[in-house]
Amino acid sequence: MGRSGRILLFLPALILALAACSEPDGEEFFLRREQSRDGVYVYTLPLNDTTAAYDFWFYGRTLRRPLENLQLNVQWLAPSGDGFTETVYMRSVEPRGTKELYRSGMVPAQAGDWRLSVRPVGTDEDFLGLGVIVSKQDGTR
Numbered sequence: 001m002g003r004s005g006r007i008l009l010f011l012p013a014l015i016l017a018l019a020a021c022s023e024p025d026g027e028e029f030f031l032r033r034e035q036s037r038d039g040v041y042v043y044t045l046p047l048n049d050t051t052a053a054y055d056f057w058f059y060g061r062t063l064r065r066p067l068e069n070l071q072l073n074v075q076w077l078a079p080s081g082d083g084f085t086e087t088v089y090m091r092s093v094e095p096r097g098t099k100e101l102y103r104s105g106m107v108p109a110q111a112g113d114w115r116l117s118v119r120p121v122g123t124d125e126d127f128l129g130l131g132v133i134v135s136k137q138d139g140t141r
Contacts, residue, residue: 040118042115045113045116063127067127074102077116
């Protein structure tokens with residue numbers, strides 16, 4: 001096989017390897033109830049691209065019975081230490097699991113690891129845990 005034949009074989013392998021090294025478009029983080037810190041679920045979210053918008057979903061699961069209108073006290077902490085808090089609600093958390101959109105199209109003001117802390121209010125041992133899904137939407141502002 002000549003030099004050009006080896007290059008043609010090498011090129012697709014290189015392209016596949018580079019694609020595998022790229023940042024994923026979505027990540028999921030789930031914490032079981034016993035992994036929470038005194039009832040607060042803390043996630044470190046790598047939001048490294050300030051030219052992209054991110055979508056966030058909460059998901060949870062109960063053991064036996066659904067939880068209706070679950071209050072979530074949410075705190076965001078930026079890499080710089082600045083933060084804000086808000087209260088949101090999940091309509092229902094079911095035994096089979098429930099996923100609900102939290103925020104769509106959020107563009108981080110700072111690149112880096114953001115800390116998301118969530119305290120569900122009014123849960124008991126029937127609440128199995130809480131997760132967050134992060135989906136990156138490429139684009140420019």
